[in-house]
Amino acid sequence: MEQLIQALASAAQTAAGVTGEQLGVSLPSLFEQPEDSAVGDLALPCFRLAKALRKSPAVIAADLAETIVLPDGVARAEAVNGYLNFFVDPAYYAGRVGAILQNPDFGTRHQGAGKTMVIDYSSPNIAKRFHVGHLGTTVIGNAIKNLHAFCGYRCVGINYLGDWGTQFGKLIVAYKKWSSADRVAERGIEELVDIYVRFSDESEKEPSLNDEARAAFAELERGNEEYLAIWRYFKEISLREYMKTYELLGIEFDSFDGESFFTDKMPAIVEELREKGLLVQDDGAWIVDLAPYGMPPALILKRDGSTLYPTRDIAAAVWRKKEYDFDKCIYVTSAGQSLHFAQWFKVVELMGYDWADRLVHVPYGTMSVGGEKLASRTGNVILLDDLFAEAISKAEAIMEEKNASLPNRHETAVAVGTGAVIFNALSGSRIKDTNFTWENALSFDGNTGPYVQYTYARASSVLRRAACPDADAAAGYVPAPDETALIKTLLRFPARVDAALCEYEPSIISRYVLDVCAAYNVFYHNCPILRSSGAEQAFRLRLTAAARQIIGKSLDLLTIRRTEEI
Numbered sequence: 001m002e003q004l005i006q007a008l009a010s011a012a013q014t015a016a017g018v019t020g021e022q023l024g025v026s027l028p029s030l031f032e033q034p035e036d037s038a039v040g041d042l043a044l045p046c047f048r049l050a051k052a053l054r055k056s057p058a059v060i061a062a063d064l065a066e067t068i069v070l071p072d073g074v075a076r077a078e079a080v081n082g083y084l085n086f087f088v089d090p091a092y093y094a095g096r097v098g099a100i101l102q103n104p105d106f107g108t109r110h111q112g113a114g115k116t117m118v119i120d121y122s123s124p125n126i127a128k129r130f131h132v133g134h135l136g137t138t139v140i141g142n143a144i145k146n147l148h149a150f151c152g153y154r155c156v157g158i159n160y161l162g163d164w165g166t167q168f169g170k171l172i173v174a175y176k177k178w179s180s181a182d183r184v185a186e187r188g189i190e191e192l193v194d195i196y197v198r199f200s201d202e203s204e205k206e207p208s209l210n211d212e213a214r215a216a217f218a219e220l221e222r223g224n225e226e227y228l229a230i231w232r233y234f235k236e237i238s239l240r241e242y243m244k245t246y247e248l249l250g251i252e253f254d255s256f257d258g259e260s261f262f263t264d265k266m267p268a269i270v271e272e273l274r275e276k277g278l279l280v281q282d283d284g285a286w287i288v289d290l291a292p293y294g295m296p297p298a299l300i301l302k303r304d305g306s307t308l309y310p311t312r313d314i315a316a317a318v319w320r321k322k323e324y325d326f327d328k329c330i331y332v333t334s335a336g337q338s339l340h341f342a343q344w345f346k347v348v349e350l351m352g353y354d355w356a357d358r359l360v361h362v363p364y365g366t367m368s369v370g371g372e373k374l375a376s377r378t379g380n381v382i383l384l385d386d387l388f389a390e391a392i393s394k395a396e397a398i399m400e401e402k403n404a405s406l407p408n409r410h411e412t413a414v415a416v417g418t419g420a421v422i423f424n425a426l427s428g429s430r431i432k433d434t435n436f437t438w439e440n441a442l443s444f445d446g447n448t449g450p451y452v453q454y455t456y457a458r459a460s461s462v463l464r465r466a467a468c469p470d471a472d473a474a475a476g477y478v479p480a481p482d483e484t485a486l487i488k489t490l491l492r493f494p495a496r497v498d499a500a501l502c503e504y505e506p507s508i509i510s511r512y513v514l515d516v517c518a519a520y521n522v523f524y525h526n527c528p529i530l531r532s533s534g535a536e537q538a539f540r541l542r543l544t545a546a547a548r549q550i551i552g553k554s555l556d557l558l559t560i561r562r563t564e565e566i
């Protein structure tokens with residue numbers, strides 16, 4: 001489509017006698033693709049030309065319709081209400097099927113060639129359960145990473161584990177009083193959560209426990225071997241549990257350098273802030289004043305000299321810039337942390353780092369369960385383990401009923417169950433708040449992951465029965481409207497990928513792939529494939545292969561597994 005737009009833009013330029021430069025806009029960017037193809041396949045709105053040509057848009061469109069020399073592939077042009085609408089030759093679309101099939105990477109414009117992106121996502125706080133609240137950052141983050149990798153970026157995925165802070169003083173005290181290595185080995189994170197809750201309860205009655213915890217954390221920071229060993233154990237137990245979920249989803253990280261990794265890198269940052277005159281004392285604590293930028297101050301050092309979340313993020317960003325030399329560094333967290341990121345991004349800018357504008361915060365809406373805030377203490381929380389286990393067993397039950405002879409049934413159930421949950425999490429714009437319901441997360445009907453996987457399997461099944469022939473076999477075939485509609489949808493893929501990449505918005509892909517599936521299913525029902533013959537059959541098989549390629553690529557981008565058979 002892009003080549004056609006280029007050709008039309010230059011034809012329009014010649015006919016109108018005005019260049020994009022004179023108009024202050026690139027001519028190809030003016031072209032639109034009308035939703036309703038009865039209006040036309042492409043449209044040039046003539047409003048921007050009116051001033052330069054001193055004619056009304058309607059007159060310009062009518063004149064252009066008369067004078068424009070249409071490039072190959074465009075059958076006719078029609079002027080309607082200031083728009084010049086173009087009708088593309090169905091034969092042109094037929095030719096584009098080959099272009100898709102020839103290019104397994106159709107969709108990428110290699111936007112990131114030679115560039116590096118770092119993405120900080122998932123990043124749970126250790127010793128805490130992995131719950132639906134983490135689903136967003138995990139699947140949105142991975143989809144954004146996939147999109148960048150597809151577009152040629154070198155990607156570094158970082159799981160910035162929350163593995164440092166005063167809570168570990170509390171946990172160490174609680175562990176020594178009420179738990180043991182064996183109990184933790186047996187009960188995993190649950191044990192750590194329980195003793196943490198017990199600590200909170202008991203410290204209300206016995207405030208001196210808090211002093212013990214503070215002292216324990218100070219010891220930990222000083223490098224007390226016994227405490228370090230306990231802390232490492234907490235980390236190992238937590239990671240073991242998180243890894244199961246990551247493996248289930250097929251998500252891999254390049255680094256697990258969490259908050260603790262940056263403890264020894266912070267004094268230098270604090271020093272640098274001081275030298276650059278950015279630190280001011282406020283009630284004993286050290287802060288960077290951000291009032292001129294309409295934000296509350298960034299807290300750098302507490303009164304007792306201990307560092308804070310923003311301090312660690314600044315140190316981590318400076319370190320990552322040196323280590324990876326990124327073109328951009330992306331952080332995916334809930335919108336609740338937006339102010340935190342805006343604040344410390346500003347501090348990095350004030351430090352004089354010109355790459356401050358390469359730091360990108362990608363927020364997503366908060367999730368509630370049953371209309372209430374997620375809170376592990378009140379039990380209003382759904383663990384990711386449970387969620388995926390439930391989804392997989394539901395998928396397995398459905399398959400048992402509908403297709404008991406399916407080979408690899410369990411594997412397919414895993415693909416479909418996880419696919420349902422992931423697709424649901426990626427289906428709306430990320431910034432929208434969501435309310436978790438089991439019905440939605442486990443829905444397999446309508447616009448869901450399983451529907452997309454099912455359509456992919458349908459196309460795969462056609463191609464198992466008849467192989468995809470080469471272009472010659474389909475030569476001369478002129479596609480019918482349901483076929484051109486599908487091709488047009490497929491050709492939108494590069495633009496959709498680009499939009500998803502630029503807007504950090506995986507839902508652009510999830511919505512798009514639903515359009516592809518809908519168009520494929522209309523085609524499948526209205527245009528017999530295996531019961532046709534000759535060039536017609538060859539063309540339909542090729543179109544099936546092209547649709548399968550793009551549905552498959554979209555699933556890959558969303559971290560949803562392809563299912564060859566359901």
Ligand code: ARG
Pocket residue numbers: 120122123124125160161162313331332333
């Ligand atoms: N551990 C944090 C949390 O669970 C998320 C970390 C996000 N990344 C960062 N660099 N601050 O809320």
